Amino acid sequence: MxxxxxxxxxxxxxxxxxxxxxxxxxxxxxxxxxxxxxxxxxxxxxxxxxxxxxxxxxxxxxxxxxxxxxxxxxxxxxxxxxxxxxEDLISASPAATTVSPRLDKRLPEFLTQDEAKRLVESPDVSQPQGQRDRALLEMLYASGMRVSELVNMNVEQVNLSTNEMRVWGKGAKERVVLIGEPAAEALNNYIKEGRRELLGGKRNNALFVNRYGNRILVRRVQKILNKYSRSINKSVHPHILRHTFATHLLDGG
Known part of the structure; x- marks a missing residue:
């Protein structure tokens, strides 16, 4: 053997x-x-x-x-x-028809309202990147959007007078997403101040940009979540914020 x-x-x-x-x-x-x-x-x-x-x-x-x-x-x-x-060492496998044990379904993880509040309020909003991160976290929590949808958004898709956003999801289907006042306020501050500073005069329609004025990437969003999740001593992934959004929406009736 x-x-x-x-x-x-x-x-x-x-x-x-x-x-x-x-x-x-x-x-x-x-x-x-x-x-x-x-x-x-x-x-x-x-x-x-x-x-x-x-x-x-x-x-x-x-x-x-x-x-x-x-x-x-x-x-x-x-x-x-x-x-x-x-390698022709055996003619049949004893494992070929053996079925794997059915795995128990794990309940989706989510944050408590206090944890979610502490997470989104973690960024230092006196800095451009902090304003961006605050807006980004607020949006993920308040909208239930996928990270891929968020990073692909352009600034013209946002209507802060109605707190509405036009989002293109899977299959290029468009939908309108509503956000609450905290998210709208954070987004407004970011667009007026932090985003302008991060762009540094660069022309870019991307809603969320990095320090070089380029569209932010999905992997960067995960790094942002990793950074601020330390404030609540939990490992927070994008899908957890989506489950949190859905859970708190149901809890709120």
Missing amino acids: QEVFSQYIAYLEAERNVSAYTVRNYTRDLLEFFAFVSEQGIETLKNVNKQTLRAYLAQLMEQKYAKSSIARKLSAIRSFYRYLMR
Whole structure:
């Protein structure tokens, strides 16, 4: 087993070009599986069958492994047996028809109203970038927009007299998004002051710009969220703000 296993790991690294993290996980998962197989008195991989694999999965469940961990271990075993078939070392895989455990659905994460308030009020609005960040966070929280929609917005899509924004979403479909007064005020301050300073005389229709006057990118928004999420001691991703928007909207009736 050891020789074939070493060849498989070399195959993953050289031909599949998988990450070191995946190689490390697969190595650990497969060595644990091999240990179980040996305990069953099975000496060759050809003698491993569906019943062997099911017994192993049952043991993992008895040991209270998370379903996600079991699914990952099974994925490693499937990959290994696909390699054995590819090399004509076996004619059939015992893992081919074995179904992964159904993962429990996790409830969407969201922020409390206090956490959301502290998050959006974190930026230093005495600085241009702080005004931009405050407006950006307020918009994400108040509108439920996707980050991709937000970064693609142009300034002419905003009507602050009615607190409305024209947004193009998936499939180039246009919709009108309403925002509340806090978001409108933050956006107004940013457009009148911070945005002008960030543009530095540059002509650009983008609503949100970086310090070079160019349209802000999605990955930059994530960095902004990472920066200010420290104020609430939580890791905040864009989808969490979308869930927060929906949750607070429902709570507010």
